[in-house]
Amino acid sequence: MPWEISxxxxxxxxxxxxxxxxxxxxxxxxxxxxxxxxELAADAAVNPNTMQRxxxxxxxxxxxxxxxxxxxxxxxxxxxxxxxxxxxxxxxTKEFYLExxxxxxxxxxxxxxxxxxxxxxxxx
Amino acid sequence: MxxxxxxxxCKGLSKKYKSFFALYQVDLKLERGKIIGLVGPNGSGKTTxxxxxxxxxxxxxxxxxxxxxxxxxxxxxxxxYLPDNNYLSNWMTVTQMIDFYGDFYSDFNKEKAYDMLxxxxxxxxxKFKTMSKGMKEKVQLVLVMSRDADLYCLDEPIAGVxxxxxDYILRTIIxxxxxxxxxxxSTHLIADVEKILDEVVFIRDGEIVRHxxxxxxxxxYDRSVDALFREEYKC
Numbered sequence: 001m002p003w004e005i006s007x008x009x010x011x012x013x014x015x016x017x018x019x020x021x022x023x024x025x026x027x028x029x030x031x032x033x034x035x036x037x038x039e040l041a042a043d044a045a046v047n048p049n050t051m052q053r054x055x056x057x058x059x060x061x062x063x064x065x066x067x068x069x070x071x072x073x074x075x076x077x078x079x080x081x082x083x084x085x086x087x088x089x090x091x092x093t094k095e096f097y098l099e100x101x102x103x104x105x106x107x108x109x110x111x112x113x114x115x116x117x118x119x120x121x122x123x124x
Numbered sequence: 125m126x127x128x129x130x131x132x133x134c135k136g137l138s139k140k141y142k143s144f145f146a147l148y149q150v151d152l153k154l155e156r157g158k159i160i161g162l163v164g165p166n167g168s169g170k171t172t173x174x175x176x177x178x179x180x181x182x183x184x185x186x187x188x189x190x191x192x193x194x195x196x197x198x199x200x201x202x203x204x205y206l207p208d209n210n211y212l213s214n215w216m217t218v219t220q221m222i223d224f225y226g227d228f229y230s231d232f233n234k235e236k237a238y239d240m241l242x243x244x245x246x247x248x249x250x251k252f253k254t255m256s257k258g259m260k261e262k263v264q265l266v267l268v269m270s271r272d273a274d275l276y277c278l279d280e281p282i283a284g285v286x287x288x289x290x291d292y293i294l295r296t297i298i299x300x301x302x303x304x305x306x307x308x309x310s311t312h313l314i315a316d317v318e319k320i321l322d323e324v325v326f327i328r329d330g331e332i333v334r335h336x337x338x339x340x341x342x343x344x345y346d347r348s349v350d351a352l353f354r355e356e357y358k359c
Contacts, residue, residue, distance in 0.1 A: 007348040
């Protein structure tokens with residue numbers, strides 16, 4: 001998951017999304033120690049204070065935690081990470097569904113197309 | 125050491141060249157621990173302001189204060205300045221220049237300088253005579269970022285380098301400025317630097333037309349600071 005950040009939108013919100021995706025995809029493993037704020041900011045080529053704010057928000061949400069002396073870590077709470085993945089999956093499914101409806105398909109069409117796509121994928 | 129007050133403050137600062145005001149009645153306060161873009165078209169007063177901060181020019185009116193003090197030996201020891209031109213002597217090698225800086229500035233960190241040179245792919249034994257413009261600019265940046273300053277004034281740090289090297293330079297700045305210090309970056313290429321900024325100062329015809337947090341500008345106008353800059357300055 002590369003740090004692809006657009007300057008059209010809030011960098012802070014984009015950073016939160018990307019770090020969440022890194023946790024969901026397992027690029028950041030549960031319990032893993034994260035690089036320092038400076039290193040993360042340099043990797044992403046963003047402002048260190050903005051990176052700090054994003055990390056603080058993720059801590060507030062419980063996805064990250066800080067140990068006073070040894071740094072910042074990814075939560076080891078598997079339920080929370082599963083929850084995050086489900087929320088992400090539901091969100092993307094919803095977006096897909098709405099896009100199909102807006103393109104003029106009925107709910108029944110979407111269901112049938114999805115089932116067909118799954119069948120085809122499983123056959124391969 | 126925790127320091128209080130603004131790292132840099134201008135009060136009614138003007139600079140007149142003959143009958144032309146390069147800066148007019150500028151009031152500006154820079155907080156500590158921020159990366160701030162000084163953005164404006166060519167000839168808007170960016171370099172004049174930076175030279176005043178560094179004591180290379182004397183105000184016509186008003187004052188500029190660094191850590192509450194007018195520019196002098198005391199403030200120069202706390203401000204690290206990257207000029208917009210090449211000042212390296214052709215006969216010197218990078219190592220000689222690093223020794224020179226080490227003698228001059230007590231806050232200069234040689235180890236850090238050599239680390240940065242290595243990560244930018246520069247050879248310390250090379251003479252400046254044989255270096256390209258882009259390489260010299262990188263060396264100058266290394267010299268400036270190896271100091272443990274309160275304020276870094278970078279005048280057009282990315283102007284002469286190719287787009288791939290720009291990212292590298294921005295990363296070098298982010299990774300190396302001292303904890304709690306402020307970085308002032310002047311540029312007319314806002315698109316390349318806006319993601320690393322906390323704040324932006326727009327300057328036009330010697331006057332500050334806007335000083336704001338970049339994230340707030342993005343939220344307020346729903347577009348990049350670069351797009352806003354183009355609108356602000358269109359003729």
